[in-house]
Amino acid sequence: xxxxxxxxxxxxxxxxxxxxxxxxxxxxxxxxxxxxxxxxxxxxxxxxxxxxxxxxxxxxxxxxxxxxxxxxxxxxxxxxxxxxxxxxxxxxxxxxxxxxxxxxxxxxxxxxxxxxxxxxxxxxxxxxxxxxxxxxxxxxxxxxxxxxxxxxxxxxxxxxxxxxxxxxxxxxxxxxxxxxxxxxxxxxxxxxxxxxxxxxxxxxxxxxxxxxxxxxxxxxxxxxxxxxxxxxxxxxxxxxxxxxxxxxxxxxxxxxxxxxxxxxxxxxxxxxxxxxxxxxxxxxxxxxxxxxxxxxxxxxxxxxxxxxxxxxxxxxxxxxxxxxxxxxxxxxxxxxxxxx
Amino acid sequence: xxxxxxxxxxxxxxxxxxxxxxxxxxxxxxxxxxxxxxxxxxxxxxxxxxxxxxxxxxxxxxxxxxxxxxxxxxxxxxxxxxxxxxxxxxxxxxxxxxxxxxxxxxxxxxxxxxxxxxxxxxxxxxxxxxxxxxxx
Numbered sequence: 001x002x003x004x005x006x007x008x009x010x011x012x013x014x015x016x017x018x019x020x021x022x023x024x025x026x027x028x029x030x031x032x033x034x035x036x037x038x039x040x041x042x043x044x045x046x047x048x049x050x051x052x053x054x055x056x057x058x059x060x061x062x063x064x065x066x067x068x069x070x071x072x073x074x075x076x077x078x079x080x081x082x083x084x085x086x087x088x089x090x091x092x093x094x095x096x097x098x099x100x101x102x103x104x105x106x107x108x109x110x111x112x113x114x115x116x117x118x119x120x121x122x123x124x125x126x127x128x129x130x131x132x133x134x135x136x137x138x139x140x141x142x143x144x145x146x147x148x149x150x151x152x153x154x155x156x157x158x159x160x161x162x163x164x165x166x167x168x169x170x171x172x173x174x175x176x177x178x179x180x181x182x183x184x185x186x187x188x189x190x191x192x193x194x195x196x197x198x199x200x201x202x203x204x205x206x207x208x209x210x211x212x213x214x215x216x217x218x219x220x221x222x223x224x225x226x227x228x229x230x231x232x233x234x235x236x237x238x239x240x241x242x243x244x245x246x247x248x249x250x251x252x253x254x255x256x257x258x259x260x261x262x263x264x265x266x267x268x269x270x271x272x273x274x275x276x277x278x279x280x281x282x283x284x285x286x287x288x289x290x291x292x293x294x295x296x297x298x299x300x301x302x303x304x305x306x307x308x309x310x311x312x313x314x315x316x317x318x319x320x321x322x323x324x325x326x327x328x329x330x331x332x333x334x335x336x337x338x339x340x
Numbered sequence: 341x342x343x344x345x346x347x348x349x350x351x352x353x354x355x356x357x358x359x360x361x362x363x364x365x366x367x368x369x370x371x372x373x374x375x376x377x378x379x380x381x382x383x384x385x386x387x388x389x390x391x392x393x394x395x396x397x398x399x400x401x402x403x404x405x406x407x408x409x410x411x412x413x414x415x416x417x418x419x420x421x422x423x424x425x426x427x428x429x430x431x432x433x434x435x436x437x438x439x440x441x442x443x444x445x446x447x448x449x450x451x452x453x454x455x456x457x458x459x460x461x462x463x464x465x466x467x468x469x470x471x472x473x474x475x476x
Contacts, residue, residue, distance in 0.1 A: 016426045019398040027346070092347075093372035099393060100382035106389045113396055117347075117377045 003034050010139060015112065018139050022114055025135055026128045036131060039138035044285060046080075046137040047272045048144045050158035052124060052184065053168030055150020058194040060101035061255040062168060062264075063145050067111055068104060069258075069265045070143050077142035078110045082132055084125050086149045087117040094118075098147060112141065124148035124155025130292070133161065151184065159187040160291065163284060164271045166190045166264070169208065171200035185211055188248050189271050192264060196252035208250045246274055309338055348376040348472050350401040353390045354383050355418060358408035363435060367403060370461035371468070387414060391421030394430055400472045403464075406436040411446065419450045431471045435459065 001009070001020065009017035021039075024032035049066075051059050060083065067079045083098035096115035105111045114132065121127045125148055136144050148158050159165055167188035185208075193204045249267055253260030275281040317331040326334075352368045354361055361383055368378045379397050381390070394402050402422070406414065415434060422430055434446060435455040443454045452471055455464060 015395060019395055023398040087377075088372065091373050092375040094377045095368055095372050096377060096379045096397075100380060103382060103385075103389070106386075106392065113393075115377075115379050115397055119347075 003031050007038055021135055022132055025131050042138035043134050046141055046144050048133055048162045049268055050146045050162030050165045052148040052151045052158050057168045057170045058255045059147050059168050060098040062194060063147050064102040064104055065255050065258050065261040066265055069261050071110055076110060080136035080141040080144045081113040082116055082129060083147045084116045084118060084149050087119050123157030124151050125157045130161050156187050163275055164189045164268050166192055168192045168194050170195045171198045171204045190267050191248055191250040192253050194253050194255050197254045201252055205250045309335055349399040350376050350403060351379045351394050351397060351399040352403045353381045353385050354405050355385050355390055355414045356408050356410045357384060359383055360407050364405040374465040387417040387421050390418050391425055394427055395425045401431045401468055403433045411438055412442060415446055416449050
């Protein structure tokens with residue numbers, strides 16, 4: 001099928017066309033770029049929700065439970081899931097196993113799950129995640145759940161892409177809990193302590209609440225937690241729901257028994273409403289589009305400049321730099337002004 | 341800059357009620373080590389679930405692991421569902437405990453190849469690469 005046929009089939013709700021478009025966009029082929037151009041006018045509606053946290057913390061199970069809860073909302077909104085797993089740096093292969101935890105969603109035509117491999121990208125996502133989310137957005141999916149790879153400290157790319165970021169933690173990591181906090185604490189809009197039936201859940205909840213509070217008191221509130229302020233009492237966060245500051249709640253869930261999922265969904269919806277009310281939704285959208293333009297521009301400039309330089313010239317410059325006759329910086333200056 | 345090589349995507353599925361997935365996992369791992377993207381769905385999948393996963397993931401290949409003896413019933417159903425979804429191009433392999441007498445029927449129904457115990461994983465990887473390349 002050519003791009004035009006794919007688009008008209010997508011307009012009629014073809015899941016086959018959707019799947020094909022996702023593949024073309026993921027592979028970043030000329031057809032895929034053409035499709036993205038055509039779809040852009042239809043994007044900007046979906047609420048993109050990121051779910052991140054250590055591997056084994058129950059992200060896939062939570063995503064599955066959230067998808068089911070979202071489907072039961074009035075109007076039965078459609079839900080897309082992008083589940084990212086790591087690519088082997090040695091072979092380029094990947095095992096994408098998130099569907100194993102999402103078997104409950106089978107048979108529901110309002111849910112579409114796509115597994116993604118990172119394909120060499122760092123930061124917890126694949127480089128194509130944002131583009132694929134755009135496809136789902138244009139296809140009319142109301143919610144897009146984006147599950148990152150098992151995240152440690154620095155896999156924070158999700159914050160650029162999602163409207164709402166859920167950081168999942170589990171009890172019993174003890175003092176190690178500190179290690180995930182430094183990077184990830186800053187990006188959460190909602191914290192979840194999953195496996196809350198395990199010992200230590202309320203301690204973990206308390207730890208997180210204390211950490212948020214410390215972050216606020218330690219310095220400039222603007223610098224900490226992108227301007228979030230912690231309520232005096234975490235039990236009454238509702239007060240702040242219309243204020244310019246969002247206070248992240250720390251929720252307890254037992255995902256495999258679907259406990260706490262409804263409260264989590266309510267919290268996520270509240271965050272979506274807050275984003276829209278404060279104008280943050282618009283600002284995030286603008287920021288995402290700015291980033292996309294910069295990325296594409298850079299890729300095109302790179303391609304044009306490199307494409308115009310003969311390989312022999314390039315190799316010669318590398319040789320000169322290897323022989324220490326000039327520096328890589330000088331080579332770059334030379335290549336940028338090279339005329340062929 | 342060269343064009344990136346097309347990634348081969350494979351769905352490894354266990355249809356029916358048998359609960360032994362060591363074989364499926366060994367194959368999944370071997371394909372991963374050969375540079376493919378392997379989607380693993382877990383145990384006890386119905387034909388409709390497998391076809392739906394193949395559709396959503398836009399895979400090139402579906403590998404079915406069956407040790408229960410139900411292959412004559414399950415495999416044709418899965419092939420039918422794939423066709424219903426417009427996925428005729430998907431290459432289907434079967435592995436597991438399949439009596440010699442049943443193999444011709446499965447091949448006639450549209451299965452590309454049937455693998456028994458003791459199969460070299462290298463052979464499976466090479467077959468898949470060859471089959472996918474022929475299709476492009």
